[in-house]
Amino acid sequence: MTSMLSTEMLEPSNVIREAIVSALPSIPVESLGRMMEKLIQQGVEKEDDLQFVREQDIEEFIKPIQCRKLLAAWKRKEPLSISALPTQMSSCIPLDQSSSLSSSSLSSPPTSPLPAVKNWPETFKVNWEKMTSSLNMCLQNGKRPTPADRRQMIRVLVDDMRKIEVNPSRAQCLIIVRDIVRQYPQSFMDTMDDGRTGYESLLCQIKTRIEHLNRNNTLARRRASKATDGAKPQQRPADTYGCTQWQPELPPEETEASLEDDRQKLMELFSREGSLGMERAEVLKLIEKTYYLQRQMINANPPPALEHVRQQWPYLFFPRSMCTHFEVLTDVPIVRKIEAFLEEHGRNIMEFFKQNPTNDDVKDVLFRTECSVTASNILQVLMAHFKEPLDALIIQTDEPATPAIVQMTATLPDTPRLIVAGQMVQANQRWMLSIEKEVLCEGTSFVLGLAVVFSSYYNFNLQYQHEASCTLEFIQRSCIDINPERGTKASHEMVKSKKSGKMVQKKSTSVNPHVSTLIKRISDFKWDFV
Numbered sequence: 001m002t003s004m005l006s007t008e009m010l011e012p013s014n015v016i017r018e019a020i021v022s023a024l025p026s027i028p029v030e031s032l033g034r035m036m037e038k039l040i041q042q043g044v045e046k047e048d049d050l051q052f053v054r055e056q057d058i059e060e061f062i063k064p065i066q067c068r069k070l071l072a073a074w075k076r077k078e079p080l081s082i083s084a085l086p087t088q089m090s091s092c093i094p095l096d097q098s099s100s101l102s103s104s105s106l107s108s109p110p111t112s113p114l115p116a117v118k119n120w121p122e123t124f125k126v127n128w129e130k131m132t133s134s135l136n137m138c139l140q141n142g143k144r145p146t147p148a149d150r151r152q153m154i155r156v157l158v159d160d161m162r163k164i165e166v167n168p169s170r171a172q173c174l175i176i177v178r179d180i181v182r183q184y185p186q187s188f189m190d191t192m193d194d195g196r197t198g199y200e201s202l203l204c205q206i207k208t209r210i211e212h213l214n215r216n217n218t219l220a221r222r223r224a225s226k227a228t229d230g231a232k233p234q235q236r237p238a239d240t241y242g243c244t245q246w247q248p249e250l251p252p253e254e255t256e257a258s259l260e261d262d263r264q265k266l267m268e269l270f271s272r273e274g275s276l277g278m279e280r281a282e283v284l285k286l287i288e289k290t291y292y293l294q295r296q297m298i299n300a301n302p303p304p305a306l307e308h309v310r311q312q313w314p315y316l317f318f319p320r321s322m323c324t325h326f327e328v329l330t331d332v333p334i335v336r337k338i339e340a341f342l343e344e345h346g347r348n349i350m351e352f353f354k355q356n357p358t359n360d361d362v363k364d365v366l367f368r369t370e371c372s373v374t375a376s377n378i379l380q381v382l383m384a385h386f387k388e389p390l391d392a393l394i395i396q397t398d399e400p401a402t403p404a405i406v407q408m409t410a411t412l413p414d415t416p417r418l419i420v421a422g423q424m425v426q427a428n429q430r431w432m433l434s435i436e437k438e439v440l441c442e443g444t445s446f447v448l449g450l451a452v453v454f455s456s457y458y459n460f461n462l463q464y465q466h467e468a469s470c471t472l473e474f475i476q477r478s479c480i481d482i483n484p485e486r487g488t489k490a491s492h493e494m495v496k497s498k499k500s501g502k503m504v505q506k507k508s509t510s511v512n513p514h515v516s517t518l519i520k521r522i523s524d525f526k527w528d529f530v
Contacts (some may be wrong), residue, residue: 005418015047016040024066037062039475051075056507121175121488130156142186144524150205158209167214170207170510174485177203179261190519200477200511201520208513239461241489242482244331247295259293262286267331272316278318287315291328298460306460319443319452322433326455330478334451338375341479342447345522346373350381352525375447376424382471386514392467393453395419395434403432403439410439415465418453420446436461449529454480463491473515478522 010320016036020027035058042057044050051074055067062070100393102231128136128530135149145153161176181199190201240246250256266286269277277283294313299305310317327333350371356365361384383390397406398420406412406419412434419439421430424446431449432442443449454475457464464472469490476482476489488510499523 002366016041016044016050019047019050019074020070022133023070024062026196027062027066031061036288047205053105055513121168121172122175124161124164126176126180127160129138130160137390138186139187142184142188154202154209155206158206158213161206162210162213167209168231170203172197173206173210177206190516190523200483201516201523204509204516205513217275239485242476243293243329243458245291245329245373247299248292251289254289256291256293259290262290263293266290266313266315276319278315280348287321287324288328288430291325294325303461306440307438309460317440319441319448322452322455322459323448325459326451330482333481334455334480335448337480338447338451342373342375342378345478346375346378349378349522352522353381353385356521359387361385363386367475374422375450376429379471380424383468385518386470386474388468388471391417392465393471394424396423396424399430404444406432406434407437407439412439413465416453416456416462418449420449435462440509452473457489463492464489466491470512470514473512474518477511477515478519484510488512 016039018244020032020035038057038061039050039053042053044053053071053074055064055071058070059067079174128139131153132149135145135153138145140148157176161173162322165172169247180202188199188202189197251259266283266528269280269283269286273280294316297309297312315321323334350366350373353362353372354366357366362381365377365381365384369380371377379394380390383393395410395412397410397419401409401419401421410419414436419432419434421432428444429446429449430442430444431446432439433449433452433456434440442454443452454472456462457472473488473490490512
């Protein structure tokens with residue numbers, strides 16, 4: 001660290017803070033915060049702006065002599081040196097850069113931490129000596145810490161992080177969390193499969209703790225930059241979330257004209273053979289070959305109606321094609337993933353809820369299903385746990401219902417629904433998929449139906465409906481094993497607040513905290529369940 005701080009690297013709030021504290025080391029914290037907030041509101045953005053501040057701008061916060069002393073220092077435009085800073089601020093230097101820090105100085109975050117270098121999380125060291133002895137014992141033995149020990153660890157860890165930066169970003173927290181999980185995977189990894197590196201629950205707890213401590217500090221909040229030309233800020237598309245082949249390149253030795261000829265062949269085969277054509281190797285080969293054109297049409301802006309897509313690509317709307325398209329799009333064999341998940345973890349999940357029924361709806365599902373381990377029962381208990389209505393994802397109809405009857409008699413929503421004929425008790429159960437109020441395909445086997453309805457969100461660039469978003473994200477992260485570090489499939493629509501009953505903007509998070517909490521609890525339960 002150099003002896004002089006470059007103010008070009010600092011955010012406006014840090015520039016103002018250091019300029020005030022260097023001249024008035026004993027200024028009360030409350031006065032400092034209020035003065036900083038007003039100066040930012042008045043347009044102070046960099047150090048040079050401070051020379052234009054007048055005494056009447058700040059006289060309400062400090063005494064007259066302090067005002068003059070401060071303004072005189074700003075007009076001299078003296079560079080800010082570390083020696084000019086109050087002594088209590090030295091405790092924010094990272095642990096590996098100072099050997100003279102006392103344990104008492106690290107017990108709570110300083111009032112004015114030094115601006116941190118950009119890559120400070122990469123060199124940040126967790127002080128395990130400050131953690132409880134029981135937690136350190138768990139780490140040494142490769143066991144999961146108790147919830148109380150884990151919460152205490154997060155408090156200590158966040159306090160140390162905030163000595164360097166008051167409001168670390170999620171990306172900065174992610175670097176530290178990754179290092180912790182790599183160091184102690186058995187104690188902190190979110191996993192229901194050996195070898196899967198998950199860390200969402202720990203990351204969520206740390207970021208939640210940081211936001212809680214900054215809840216009343218408006219100067220430490222991070223805000224997205226606004227467009228200066230009057231245009232709306234660009235939003236990162238959720239369409240590509242978790243995809244590896246969202247819009248591929250044109251295949252070698254092919255042109256769009258040659259692929260269009262192949263699409264016409266598929267249309268001719270469908271008009272001649274209908275659904276029986278799905279059994280032909282030629283059809284499967286042509287569907288795979290024309291994947292580029294399929295994505296080009298689906299990804300068009302504005303997006304086409306699915307009924308129009310089905311008219312152009314009729315064979316795409318069959319269960320086998322839906323799952324194959326999803327596998328090419330995400331590199332995930334979805335049916336095999338779901339079957340393997342049920343075999344390895346289905347019994348563990350049902351036993352977890354049997355021993356820890358989280359609400360009355362969960363108890364009711366367990367009683368009705370007799371805790372039998374099936375895909376439909378696990379789905380029902382998950383939706384009950386998240387307090388999501390079953391019809392937000394599953395619509396039950398009479399046994400003999402056909403697609404035509406369902407469309408005439410049922411009120412179908414725009415968002416995907418799995419329509420199940422009869423009670424969800426059979427393994428080979430008739431089902432239909434509806435999107436945009438239309439039944440698009442049908443089949444048997446509940447596992448295949450679940451795979452198809454989940455595939456539809458990715459295949460057709462759809463967001464999870466709010467009413468079933470937790471269950472769908474749990475399936476995505478724990479069952480299908482799609483865990484992007486950024487973005488989300490959850491919608492950003494206005495939703496009804498459970499507390500106030502008013503319509504509010506849903507907070508956007510990369511990982512739903514309710515989902516990460518359940519994953520962590522099931523992971524912890526696995527260690528004690530045989």
